Amino acid sequence: MSDRQTSRAGMALALAFFSGMLSSSLPTPLYPVYISLYGFSASQIMAVFGVYAAGVLFALAFTAKVHIRTSLYTRPLYAGLTCVLLSSLLMMFADNFMILILGRFVTGLGSGILMAYINRSLIKLFDTEVSNTAALTASASLILGQAIGPLITGEIVHRGFYALKTPYIILFILVVMSIFGIWRSRLVINRHCTTVTIERKSVGAQSYRGLCFRDVIVCCMAIFLSWAMASTFISQGPTLARSYFNVASVQLVSYSLSAFLLVAGISQIVMRKKHHYSSLKIGVVAQLAAVLLALSSVHTKAPSLLFISVMLEGFAYGAILVGAATIVNMVARQSQQHHLINLLYIVGYVGNWLPFSLSVMMDHFTQETALNAYLILCSILSTCIFLSAYFAVRCQNITGRIRKN
Known part of the structure; x- marks a missing residue:
């Protein structure tokens, strides 16, 4: 297949993942x-x-146990996009609680299926050991989809232009375009996966050396806290900014959260040029600094420190995501255990529930006590992740030197 056909297929997969997110x-x-x-x-x-x-989570857990031949990858992609298409119709006409619940559950099913099989398709499509194009494409589509959604709907609600239907009409159109793009590139997406044995001997051997399931665990730990911190800033940030840090401007808080996601996207592009473990290490260090800065901002009640912490966490979020996704993709290909990709995102989504502990603490204690306890917990987790990454890299270097000798 030509590079042009491969690029077109990659764009179709990126649009599909973007639509799901x-x-x-x-x-x-x-x-x-x-x-x-x-x-x-x-x-x-x-x-x-x-x-x-x-x-x-249900979709990711289910697809991790289902084996589909690489020549049939478009089938689950069609299934995931159909779920998103159906959910857009349900949400468009939702006028009671049960339809909303059903619509959001179907949305989750579609997003989970796409998350599993678009990642696998991208790994197969950009079939080279030294490239992290697959990881960057997936993580960039994920962040852009999550970032742009509220901006689109928020603008529609602000203008009062059929607020309950227009966002889902836009989503419907994007999903139809995605289905058409996947169909046009079906031969490229379903092509047989080439063997990687020759590639390991010629290129990329150094980047593969020493990678194992231990590295996947480190990546999952980093992703867990990274997504937990992002979820904390997005879900609790606006309320705490007003009630604890005395930031009255709602627009300022909204722009700060948008800047957080923008920084995350930029850091992915910058970190793409780094070695995958360098990207992960830099992200882990930045994350530890961001948590400590957030803890300092609570003690000083300084909004400026909190803003720096949010931006630093955005940088860490992007660096960890592209580094961890690349490492897990490589280990999954090496071991032929593609369910490891599902595991990474399952752990990430579980991390999104960590801020619920902050909500529970704020219901029983003062905001300052709850924030201190929560951020101390995050600091301990971040320190453990930093030490795990440090020792994992050290073990990888030792293993590499032994194999050289």
């Missing part, structure tokens, strides 16, 4: 609208928010 964040600005229109309680909205993650 867009569906995850698109309804976020609509939750207050649902509350005002239909009188939903806060717990009902939390259930609508949480059932999406349940759908993703």
Whole structure:
């Protein structure tokens, strides 16, 4: 296949993943609208928010156990996109709690299926040991989809232009385009996976040397806390900025969170040129610094320190994601255990639930006590991850020197 056909297939897969991730964040600005229109309680909205993650985890756990031949990868891609298409229709006409729950669960199923098989398809498509194009394409599509969704819906809600339907019409159109793109590139996506034995001897042997399941565990630990911190800033940040740090401007907080995701995207592009473990190490160090800065901002009640912490965490988020995804992709290919890719994202989505512990603590203690306890916990986790990454790299270097001799 030509490079042009491969690039076209990669773009089709990226658009499909972008659409799936867009569906995850698109309804976020609509939750207050649902509350005002239909009188939903806060717990009902939390259930609508949480059932999406349940759908993703179910899909990832299921696809990890299902073996599909590489020549048939378009089938689960069609299934995932069909779920997102169906969910857009359900959400477009949702006027009660049960339809919203069903719509979000189906969205989660579609996103989880796409997350599993688009990553596998990208690994097969960009079939080279030294390239992390597959990991960068997947992680960039994920972040852009999550970042752009609320911006689209927020602008539509602000202008009052059929707020409950227009976002899902846009999603519907994007999914149809994705299905068409996947269909046009079906021969490239379904082509037989070439052997990597020759490649290991010629190029990339150094980058593969010493990688094993131990490295996957380190990546999962880093992703867990990275996604937990991102979820903390996004879900609890606006409330805490107003009530604890006395930041009255809602727009300023919104722009800060958008900047967080923008920095995460830029750091992926920058870190792509680094060795995958260098990217992971830099991200882990930046994450530890971000957590400590956030803890300092709580003690000083300084919004400027919190802003720096958010930006630093954005950098860490992108660096860890592209580094961890590259390492897990390489180990999955080396061992032919593609369910490891699912494991990485399962751990990430479980990390999204860590901020619920902060909410529980704030219900029983003062905000300062809750924030201190939560950030001390995150600091301990971050330190453990830093030490794990340090010793993993050291073991990898020792193994490399032994094999050389």
